[in-house]
Amino acid sequence: MRFFTIFVLFLPAVLAASIPDRRVKQVPNTSRLELAAVREVVLPEGASEKLQGAVADLQAVWSERVPGSTGLESAAGEARKFSIALEYRASPRWARLWRSWPVGSFTMERERTRIFIRAEAEAGLVNGIYALCHEVLGARWYWAGDLGKAYVGEVPRFFPERRWQESPSFVQRRLYPMNTDFGRRNRLAEGYSFNHNMAKVFTPEVYATDPEIFPVVRGAKKIPKGSRAYDATPDLLHPRAVEIAAEAALRHFEANPESVSFSLSINYNTNFDGQAHTNEFFKTLEFYRRRPNYTDYVFSFMNAVAKKVFNEGGAWRTPSGEKRYLTALAYFWTEQSPSFQLHPRVMPVLTSDRAQWHDPDYRADDRALIKRWSRSGAKRIGTWDYYFGSPYPYPRQFNQWIAESLRYLAKNKVTVFFSQLPSAWGMDGGKAWLASRLLWDPYLDAEALLDEYYTTFFGPAAEAMRAFYETAEAHRNAHEGDWYWIKHYLDEAAVELFPRVVLQSMREKIEAGRAAVPNESIYAKRIAVVSEAFRFTELYAELQSTRRELTEAALAEALPLTEKISAFLAAREAFETYAKTLIEDPMHARLAYFMRLNQSDPVPMALLVTLRSGASLEGLNLERYADAIEIAKRWAQHPESFEAVFWNDRLRHKFAIPKVRSPFEPPLPEIYDWRLSLRAAEGLKIEALTEPNGLVIENADYFGLYGDIRLKSTRDYVFEVEVDYRCSPDNRTFLQAMWKNEAMKTIRNDMLLRLPNHTSGQTYRFFIPVRSPEAASHLRLRLKTEHQYPGDFLKISRVQVHAGLSRLEPAAK
Numbered sequence: 001m002r003f004f005t006i007f008v009l010f011l012p013a014v015l016a017a018s019i020p021d022r023r024v025k026q027v028p029n030t031s032r033l034e035l036a037a038v039r040e041v042v043l044p045e046g047a048s049e050k051l052q053g054a055v056a057d058l059q060a061v062w063s064e065r066v067p068g069s070t071g072l073e074s075a076a077g078e079a080r081k082f083s084i085a086l087e088y089r090a091s092p093r094w095a096r097l098w099r100s101w102p103v104g105s106f107t108m109e110r111e112r113t114r115i116f117i118r119a120e121a122e123a124g125l126v127n128g129i130y131a132l133c134h135e136v137l138g139a140r141w142y143w144a145g146d147l148g149k150a151y152v153g154e155v156p157r158f159f160p161e162r163r164w165q166e167s168p169s170f171v172q173r174r175l176y177p178m179n180t181d182f183g184r185r186n187r188l189a190e191g192y193s194f195n196h197n198m199a200k201v202f203t204p205e206v207y208a209t210d211p212e213i214f215p216v217v218r219g220a221k222k223i224p225k226g227s228r229a230y231d232a233t234p235d236l237l238h239p240r241a242v243e244i245a246a247e248a249a250l251r252h253f254e255a256n257p258e259s260v261s262f263s264l265s266i267n268y269n270t271n272f273d274g275q276a277h278t279n280e281f282f283k284t285l286e287f288y289r290r291r292p293n294y295t296d297y298v299f300s301f302m303n304a305v306a307k308k309v310f311n312e313g314g315a316w317r318t319p320s321g322e323k324r325y326l327t328a329l330a331y332f333w334t335e336q337s338p339s340f341q342l343h344p345r346v347m348p349v350l351t352s353d354r355a356q357w358h359d360p361d362y363r364a365d366d367r368a369l370i371k372r373w374s375r376s377g378a379k380r381i382g383t384w385d386y387y388f389g390s391p392y393p394y395p396r397q398f399n400q401w402i403a404e405s406l407r408y409l410a411k412n413k414v415t416v417f418f419s420q421l422p423s424a425w426g427m428d429g430g431k432a433w434l435a436s437r438l439l440w441d442p443y444l445d446a447e448a449l450l451d452e453y454y455t456t457f458f459g460p461a462a463e464a465m466r467a468f469y470e471t472a473e474a475h476r477n478a479h480e481g482d483w484y485w486i487k488h489y490l491d492e493a494a495v496e497l498f499p500r501v502v503l504q505s506m507r508e509k510i511e512a513g514r515a516a517v518p519n520e521s522i523y524a525k526r527i528a529v530v531s532e533a534f535r536f537t538e539l540y541a542e543l544q545s546t547r548r549e550l551t552e553a554a555l556a557e558a559l560p561l562t563e564k565i566s567a568f569l570a571a572r573e574a575f576e577t578y579a580k581t582l583i584e585d586p587m588h589a590r591l592a593y594f595m596r597l598n599q600s601d602p603v604p605m606a607l608l609v610t611l612r613s614g615a616s617l618e619g620l621n622l623e624r625y626a627d628a629i630e631i632a633k634r635w636a637q638h639p640e641s642f643e644a645v646f647w648n649d650r651l652r653h654k655f656a657i658p659k660v661r662s663p664f665e666p667p668l669p670e671i672y673d674w675r676l677s678l679r680a681a682e683g684l685k686i687e688a689l690t691e692p693n694g695l696v697i698e699n700a701d702y703f704g705l706y707g708d709i710r711l712k713s714t715r716d717y718v719f720e721v722e723v724d725y726r727c728s729p730d731n732r733t734f735l736q737a738m739w740k741n742e743a744m745k746t747i748r749n750d751m752l753l754r755l756p757n758h759t760s761g762q763t764y765r766f767f768i769p770v771r772s773p774e775a776a777s778h779l780r781l782r783l784k785t786e787h788q789y790p791g792d793f794l795k796i797s798r799v800q801v802h803a804g805l806s807r808l809e810p811a812a813k
Helices: 002-018 049-065 093-099 122-136 181-185 204-209 239-255 276-281 295-312 354-358 360-374 399-411 431-440 446-479 500-515 522-555 562-582 589-595 603-612 623-637
Strands: 040-043 073-076 083-088 106-111 114-119 139-141 149-151 162-166 172-176 261-263 325-330 346-351 381-386 414-420 642-644 675-679 685-689 694-698 702-710 716-726 732-740 746-754 764-771 778-786 793-804
Touching (some): 040 049, 049 083, 049 122, 083 122, 114 122, 122 139, 122 162, 122 181, 139 181, 149 446, 239 261, 239 295, 295 325, 295 346, 346 360, 346 414, 354 399, 360 399, 399 414, 399 431, 399 446, 446 522, 500 522, 522 562, 522 764, 562 589, 562 603, 603 623, 603 746, 603 764, 623 716, 623 764, 702 793, 716 732, 716 778, 778 793
Parallel strands (some): 040 073, 040 083, 083 114, 172 414, 261 325, 325 346, 381 414
Antiparallel strands (some): 106 162, 642 793, 675 702, 685 694, 702 778, 716 764, 716 793, 732 746
16 A cells, blocks of 8 residues: 555656656756857767767857857767767666657756757767757758758857757658658658568468468469569468468567567558458458458458567567567558557558648548547557659649648657658758658648748748749649549659649749849759759650640541651650759759659651651651651551451450459459459449440559460561540550560560540540560550549450561461
């Protein structure tokens, strides 16, 4: 009883000592420490490169910002007078048992003539150094590189009479791939591993000993290759799969004692087991966000593994006392919250593109989803967002949703954050800096932060440059339309979101900003980066505009086409020449991400239409298309010199009663010569037509019709397609030719045509001449559609490959 009384009396003090307090406390004191008197910074023994880098930044800022200072020297050992001392100080064991400070927490205070920054771990010391740089010395690193550095406010003469006691709201604050000086200076941090990892656990070696745990997908046993992209998810209902996963996690923790996480996230695909016992698990079909709901299937497996790792294996904590977790992405088919409570050491990582919060329905749904996960029993929750960035050829601005979503996540127990943001600084502006500040404290005033950013970074041009970025944000919010997962990601037609009049308005704001600042000023140099990046947007918009005009005219055979061909070739040359030089500049290097996109080329189709009509190609620079011209001429003059490869070009189907492959997939017809690939989606419709034959596809997340050909001696081919369609923006419908060698390795991938985003209003029949690579021995021809929105459809009436006959090879009978 006495122990209980003492415990109750001291409980408030224990909790007060262990709960992080972000308040900056006033400390009355008669004496004060003049900053100019501080002469050195004392590092702990064994300081890492990261800590030394932070100290070097502090030394540089101190020299530039503290009047009368002779600089800061680095020192080791005991803290002497007039020094900044970096010290490790572990919290008591009893405090950690109650509520440990998040990793990265620190205290900072003056004791007589010394400033002490103290933390349990190095991350806290680094954060304390940058708190001193940010809050006392006014240092900012808004962008990477020298151009990104700026200062705000006046530096006080004396060290503030305060005691800092800070901890981050998000213990992990990662903007990938910013594991750089920018990340360190803005207190970004790693900590947890949760990327796709099943392929690293269920390996070919495991298959050799335990083949029964590997899945059967669409009737075929899937043998692992060690690929996170292509290996199927194992049979998660098999008890041995649970044992193998638990053994892998325990091995990991034994080999890496201070590791706080082990990932069991599904591979980067939707290839799940389709055996009878698995299908029985899904006897009640549920979809979420138009996709099959596999959450209970995956997270019941996670719970079973966690029980073996923690309850039975005892791997609850690291030797230093940090809690460990098994992590799993709540990704794609597992976004929905579970119908049961999670094991407390299962850490779900909620994947969502919260740029899509511009759609009020999606925003409301996502907020409700976050709240449900917060009540799932998980003690640690992460999130994976998509703040891109350079896969988009325009300024993808959504600062409003960054601020609103981070605050909501923090309110609902989400403390681990990851987002991909390969930043192109001129495009992204203050997005990365704003996110880094809000990840530390999401309750900061986002508008005040943006006010500071524009005023400090662009000086007299602040109003114009803010208008530039906010025009991009407002236009995207108003016109991007219904949500879709990472909408317009690596989409060659995405720039059509910004019509020419909006781009012109944005250019005018840049030029107004230029006019407001001296030519050689730091502000002018920053505006130049924005202008250079936006020139990339303008040139690409012109390329896409001319490509679409040429594609539509060629499909409709609206002659003459020569001017449109010329315009497209000129626009492409201008864009490619400019972009090639631009991405060599580190400030724009990430735009290379978009440049890797394999884009369509309508010129060969347009050339064949022109030559078949008897029109001239005179005046066009077509050296790049010599092969296509030769084949097109042959087709126009001697179509009988080609033979049809597919006998079932009209897509006649084999069975009157189609076969069903998965409980989530619709009935599928079997079509001679052709194969179908798809991702299950709610409402997906694949209808085989008769009289005339063909296929109609609606509500597809992904659908592909493909045929494989063993090539003969000829290298000359003409592809023939007959389609009717409606494609909303972000719907990508392509004709693709993948050329393979004898080892079945793809040696060239031709995006032959992208159907324009509109309603065709008629059936188009088009022909595309192509010469195969010399080493090609196989061809896969694929007509695919992705991201069909309500009302979209693709009607395929005919697909044929015509092979040019050589003189020595007669037509096949």
